[in-house]
Amino acid sequence: MKDRSYGLVEPNSFKSDEPIQMVSGDVLNQYELVYETYGELNKTKSNAILICHALNASHHAAGYHESDEKKDYGWWDNLIGPNKPVDTNKFFIISINNLGGCHGSTGPKSINPLTKKPFGSTFPFVTVEDWVEAQSRLADHLEIDKFYAVIGGSLGGMQALEWSIAKPNRVENALIIAATSKLSAQNIAFNQVARQAITSDPNFHKGDYYEKKVIPYDGLRVARMLGHITYQSDFVMMKKFGRQLMETGNSKFNTNINFQIESYLEYQADKFAKSFDANTYLRITKALDNYDPASRFQNGLLEALSNKKNRFLIVSFSSDWRFAPSHSLEIVNALIHNKSDVSYVEIDAPEGHDAFLLENENYHKTIRSFLK
Amino acid sequence: MKDRSYGLVEPNSFKSDEPIQMVSGDVLNQYELVYETYGELNKTKSNAILICHALNASHHAAGYHESDEKKDYGWWDNLIGPNKPVDTNKFFIISINNLGGCHGSTGPKSINPLTKKPFGSTFPFVTVEDWVEAQSRLADHLEIDKFYAVIGGSLGGMQALEWSIAKPNRVENALIIAATSKLSAQNIAFNQVARQAITSDPNFHKGDYYEKKVIPYDGLRVARMLGHITYQSDFVMMKKFGRQLMETGNSKFNTNINFQIESYLEYQADKFAKSFDANTYLRITKALDNYDPASRFQNGLLEALSNKKNRFLIVSFSSDWRFAPSHSLEIVNALIHNKSDVSYVEIDAPEGHDAFLLENENYHKTIRSFLK
Numbered sequence: 001m002k003d004r005s006y007g008l009v010e011p012n013s014f015k016s017d018e019p020i021q022m023v024s025g026d027v028l029n030q031y032e033l034v035y036e037t038y039g040e041l042n043k044t045k046s047n048a049i050l051i052c053h054a055l056n057a058s059h060h061a062a063g064y065h066e067s068d069e070k071k072d073y074g075w076w077d078n079l080i081g082p083n084k085p086v087d088t089n090k091f092f093i094i095s096i097n098n099l100g101g102c103h104g105s106t107g108p109k110s111i112n113p114l115t116k117k118p119f120g121s122t123f124p125f126v127t128v129e130d131w132v133e134a135q136s137r138l139a140d141h142l143e144i145d146k147f148y149a150v151i152g153g154s155l156g157g158m159q160a161l162e163w164s165i166a167k168p169n170r171v172e173n174a175l176i177i178a179a180t181s182k183l184s185a186q187n188i189a190f191n192q193v194a195r196q197a198i199t200s201d202p203n204f205h206k207g208d209y210y211e212k213k214v215i216p217y218d219g220l221r222v223a224r225m226l227g228h229i230t231y232q233s234d235f236v237m238m239k240k241f242g243r244q245l246m247e248t249g250n251s252k253f254n255t256n257i258n259f260q261i262e263s264y265l266e267y268q269a270d271k272f273a274k275s276f277d278a279n280t281y282l283r284i285t286k287a288l289d290n291y292d293p294a295s296r297f298q299n300g301l302l303e304a305l306s307n308k309k310n311r312f313l314i315v316s317f318s319s320d321w322r323f324a325p326s327h328s329l330e331i332v333n334a335l336i337h338n339k340s341d342v343s344y345v346e347i348d349a350p351e352g353h354d355a356f357l358l359e360n361e362n363y364h365k366t367i368r369s370f371l372k
Numbered sequence: 373m374k375d376r377s378y379g380l381v382e383p384n385s386f387k388s389d390e391p392i393q394m395v396s397g398d399v400l401n402q403y404e405l406v407y408e409t410y411g412e413l414n415k416t417k418s419n420a421i422l423i424c425h426a427l428n429a430s431h432h433a434a435g436y437h438e439s440d441e442k443k444d445y446g447w448w449d450n451l452i453g454p455n456k457p458v459d460t461n462k463f464f465i466i467s468i469n470n471l472g473g474c475h476g477s478t479g480p481k482s483i484n485p486l487t488k489k490p491f492g493s494t495f496p497f498v499t500v501e502d503w504v505e506a507q508s509r510l511a512d513h514l515e516i517d518k519f520y521a522v523i524g525g526s527l528g529g530m531q532a533l534e535w536s537i538a539k540p541n542r543v544e545n546a547l548i549i550a551a552t553s554k555l556s557a558q559n560i561a562f563n564q565v566a567r568q569a570i571t572s573d574p575n576f577h578k579g580d581y582y583e584k585k586v587i588p589y590d591g592l593r594v595a596r597m598l599g600h601i602t603y604q605s606d607f608v609m610m611k612k613f614g615r616q617l618m619e620t621g622n623s624k625f626n627t628n629i630n631f632q633i634e635s636y637l638e639y640q641a642d643k644f645a646k647s648f649d650a651n652t653y654l655r656i657t658k659a660l661d662n663y664d665p666a667s668r669f670q671n672g673l674l675e676a677l678s679n680k681k682n683r684f685l686i687v688s689f690s691s692d693w694r695f696a697p698s699h700s701l702e703i704v705n706a707l708i709h710n711k712s713d714v715s716y717v718e719i720d721a722p723e724g725h726d727a728f729l730l731e732n733e734n735y736h737k738t739i740r741s742f743l744k
Contacts, residue, residue, distance in 0.1 A: 024625035125625035125626060182615060184606050185606070185610045185613045185614060185615065185631070188633055188634065189634070189637055192597070192631075193597045193598050193637075196590075197569055201572075202574055218568075222572070222594065225565045229562060229565070234557070237561065238556050240557070241557045243560070243664060243667075252497070252658070252662050253396035253397075259661065261557040261564075265564060286624070286627070290624050321606075
């Protein structure tokens, strides 16, 4: 698949001086959004697709950067590219690092122009609604009135859903993958444990750690390890790692790691903690917890999704226990009740929530045929 | 049910000067086991039942203590008592705080007689096998040659299983409830996250925190919150707490807690972190990870469970995703293959792993009728 990658890409930047008010009431007077594009915008500007990212990702969805020694391909490179399901020969694809992120867009580690210091603890707790608003402003800037499609998996799927609710006339197709219209109590509980690990790390300094030249590394590691477990299925972890011990043969009788699954999680945790900002992690998990469009309407999700002219594709994965197929079905049922144009596919995949990032023939065929 | 409690109980203590060698190679020259008993031992000493505890529990399985202002009933008080499924009118029931525990038996916070300081980091990493050996020594002390039954849920069930493997002639009935013969990769991963939270707490001091008058409170809180989530089902958490907000009406736009599920977990975490020892938690989770009797036999579990004259009752719970019914079935299948006397019941219960601690008519009827 890699040889069919979109290839070398360079991030773009959109800087706005138009203040943006958040759901929280906070206002950012200026902000920057970093984004990548793949493919060419046609003359009628009718072939634009917006890709929305999930918790751990960035705007780098496809291709690779010149700086990538090992060619660090985008997180959805298997889906987006020439002749791929989201075909760069046909579509103009935009992928944004969300507001509050840590990969270039204005976020907690950015310098607050008013104080000349990093925002840190003062950065607003952004919401899915705020992200959609910011994304729409980039669309304005690019003079795109209407997206052919908005596509997202997991938290990205919540943004695709929100586009259909908040800006239904600016999106033709909403592809809501491995997502939910609201987190369950268990989902919230896992996020809370992750936040607790970060905020109780003594290097967190209530969010103002940048100027102290430390990061809440240990807390972020714990958060990531926990997250990673919930993205995978017990089955796949058992198949990949089982109860295999590390080759180093560490003793079983101390707190050192000795199972391969532990070593794998430590590796993932270190990689993540070195590259991700803890304040961003806190804000994104809170955005996840807080998103609940049904709560904004008297008649809940039914009303939130009433009178939609958009086409919807809802995809779930059989082994996803973070956002199980029942979460997707809740959205599907509301759309069916409203006589909307909705297709639903539950993909049989053993990989858990992460399946939405992986190659799977039925999954890719579904996306490809829906976008035709 | 409480009015049928066994009533006031007082813990007993068994002190031994006979050295005990651990699987790890470590030796404890002296040790103390704290235990409770309910009911009367008959003349032929044929009515003794051993109760084995799980991760978070103690020897206090039934009745209440004089010191309990609010009558803090034992963790299995609904199961053990007069005319209850484990009937104190018929049986003499013994419940031990395991070696390495923190409720009175010799453990990491005990004083090492050689150094006159708490064992701390030097306390051995105990195993399920070690616990069974220590329990058998208490049986010797009480002059009980053979238990009528050994009963345990979760990690306690692993001890009941180990009795049938290591000391099959000293137990008639093994009741293995909500248990497994080995942890899965996901199980181990969750335990690792909990350990990571504890050991990276700056108050952990590599396990020697007692003399510094601190405890790794924050780490232990995170560990307990995470554990608690995995003991429950998404369904039950959703039913109990859903997405209900706290009545205090905290803002959604900061890291403070604002959902009721968060408040509940914080409460559980505080309660636990105040009463449980972090070094014990580390050792018990490692004992869980390390237990794998199949690995001690060339032909695995089949050989481990061959030629058993014991009667077995294996119980699983439909919504238990920590030790799912498939874990129980692995044990059942090995016993069936060996033509052993095994009964298996999957109880339909929505509460997840914690169901083994709760009242459930079919569950209690199963235990009662098996012990007849």
